[in-house]
Amino acid sequence: MGAESIVGVPMQVVANLIIGFVVFGIALTITGGGEFFMNFATALMGRSRGGPAKVAVVSSAFMGSLSGSAVSNILTTGTITIPAMKRSGYSREYAAAVEACASTGGTLMPPVMGAVAFIMASFLxxxxxxxxxxxxxxxxxxxxxxxxxxxNYAARKGLTGMPAKDIPRIRDTLLSGWPYLLSLGVLIYMLLVMRLESQAPYYATLILLAIALVRRQQRLRISQLLDFFYQLAHGVGSLVAVLAGIGLVVGGLSYTGLQGFLSRTAVVCR
Structure with a gap:
């Protein structure tokens, strides 16, 4: 249980920073944020050649910027974008590859990145x-x-954009999704200007949930709130379990002296 074992730097970073962003990402998902970013990306890119693949890229960038998780990104956007790409003429392998690459990039896209970014800030x-x-x-x-x-792939294969009837108007999309843009703006402002890194995601989540509770369209239901708490417990529990296992390995190497032995062996071998 020492500072170099289970209760080490990774676990401290998770407790202080990452859990808040996990809460925000789950709140965004259950309130319909995934659908908004999908519609927004479709309105921006749907008419261009190879539209469905570009929608997959842009929507994954938007969603990944607020979730920081490749898995949740794929589960949120991939179920819609992959079938749309296949219907437009993309092979299933290429469609899956595009979604996988785009969703993985979400761990690099600010303001919310992968867990390693928070640990990096702590170490540096x-x-x-x-x-x-x-x-x-x-x-x-x-x-x-x-x-x-x-x-380039769409140009080479002669693939066109999406049908006009499937593309929402960008004005209507922005009017219906303003709560997500507001919560994103609050999050960025508190991170960069107020420097409240540990509190920022909680305030953004409260704003998002409060608007969802009083809003007439897409009002938050009790079942969605229960799902929010279930996903939160599942996500945090999984994260802590993984980090505890890593801490056991690191602590075992440190307290038995094997870590220093391996370092000295590497130096001698070099």
């Missing part, structure tokens, strides 16, 4: 905002390269 002794800003340009370049790839 800098704010999470600095790590987030450093990751912004590489993440944008990653998604631009992916968009270029699917555009």
């Amino acid at each position: 002794g800098v704010s999470y905002g600095e790590v987030m800003m450093a990751a912004l340009l590489p993440a944008v370049l990653f998604y631009l390269a992916l968009l270029l790839q699917v555009d």
